[in-house]
Amino acid sequence: MTEKEQAARQRMVQAQLRGRDITDERVLAAMSVVPRHRFVPDDMRKLAYADGPVRLDKGQTISQPYIVALMAQLLELEGEETVLEIGTGSGYQAAVLSMLAFRVYSVERIPELARPASAKLREMGYDNVEVLERDGSNGLPEHAPYPAIVVTAAAPMLPEPLKEQLAPEGRLVVPVGSQEGQMLERWRKGKGGALSQERIAPVAFVPLMGEHGWKTDHRPFWVR
Ligand code: SAH
Numbered sequence: 001m002t003e004k005e006q007a008a009r010q011r012m013v014q015a016q017l018r019g020r021d022i023t024d025e026r027v028l029a030a031m032s033v034v035p036r037h038r039f040v041p042d043d044m045r046k047l048a049y050a051d052g053p054v055r056l057d058k059g060q061t062i063s064q065p066y067i068v069a070l071m072a073q074l075l076e077l078e079g080e081e082t083v084l085e086i087g088t089g090s091g092y093q094a095a096v097l098s099m100l101a102f103r104v105y106s107v108e109r110i111p112e113l114a115r116p117a118s119a120k121l122r123e124m125g126y127d128n129v130e131v132l133e134r135d136g137s138n139g140l141p142e143h144a145p146y147p148a149i150v151v152t153a154a155a156p157m158l159p160e161p162l163k164e165q166l167a168p169e170g171r172l173v174v175p176v177g178s179q180e181g182q183m184l185e186r187w188r189k190g191k192g193g194a195l196s197q198e199r200i201a202p203v204a205f206v207p208l209m210g211e212h213g214w215k216t217d218h219r220p221f222w223v224r
Contacts, residue, residue: 006036012015016051017069024073030099031069036062038124039092039117042081058110059217059224060206062090063152065202067184068097074173074186074200075148077101082143084165086136086208087152091117097150104129105143107136109209120130135211139165146170152208153206154182159212168193179218 003221013032015197022028023090037048053061063071071093075083077100085094089110097104108114111133119133130139137183138161139149145167151159151174158176166172166189175182207214217224 004125005035005048006065006165009058009179010037012049012065013049013143016064016066020066022066022073025071025116026077026100027072027096028078029093030072030096031065034092034095035124036065036092039090039120052143056090056113058112059219060110060113062092063205068093070184070201070213071150071152071173072096072100074184075100075150075171077148081147084149085160086139086150088114088117088131089152091121091126093152094151095121095126096129097123097218098126098129101148102128103130105140106130107132107134107140135210135213137208137212139163141165149173151175151208152205153213154179155208155209156211158185158187159208162210163187163189163195166195173200175203179207179214180204182189 003048037192039052040048049160053064064120081101082103083097083101088106092105095103112133114133121129137159141205144165147170148166149172154175168189168191170189172187175184184203186198188196
């Protein structure tokens with residue numbers, strides 16, 4: 001890791017996260033150490049700490065650092081949780097979450113993304129993360145229930161299996177809306193199982209494809 005990248009990362013945390021509404025010190029600490037530049041494609045490295053999303057292969061993107069931080073903060077992690085992430089992509093967000101929780105299961109449907117992300121996370125020593133290749137719109141029933149679930153792709157509506165796999169008192173963060181734009185929502189499950197919803201911010205994610213997601217990608221061909 002070069003000093004230049006470390007400096008860029010500290011500036012990112014200061015300007016893009018602290019400078020906005022990220023106040024969870026654990027989230028700030030994690031994002032000041034996870035080397036985001038290692039997760040972006042080689043030809044995009046100069047954008048690794050910029051204030052925006054970065055394109056990955058297969059028409060997918062790593063979210064803007066602020067959105068990664070916001071989602072992590074909304075999960076209210078204390079360190080003992082098992083987290084389910086839907087949409088591994090580059091593995092960056094999974095690496096951040098792995099520093100905030102006990103265990104992370106991250107599900108990715110595109111093998112060409114899942115495999116390198118899994119290998120990279122292992123090589124970099126994030127050994128409490130497991131990447132699974134499958135349709136995450138069905139959740140991951142074998143390790144449920146989860147006190148925290150985060151969906152990093154845009155769902156047409158809250159996927160039913162994720163509601164069921166959320167633990168009592170759990171938090172689920174998900175962008176819900178059309179393929180053009182969504183509302184970032186946080187759902188909480190009460191002790192008795194009742195769900196309540198908060199609308200957090202307008203966002204734009206790539207679509208969640210699959211059984212409980214979109215059946216077709218409606219985005220124009222040049223972004224896919
Ligand atoms: N969190 C990622 C960025 C995710 S981009 C990161 O830090 O890099 C959204 C990802 O969700 C894409 O990789 C896409 O392939 C994946 N995805 C879309 N639908 C999915 C589904 N049903 N199950 C699992 N992954 C899905």
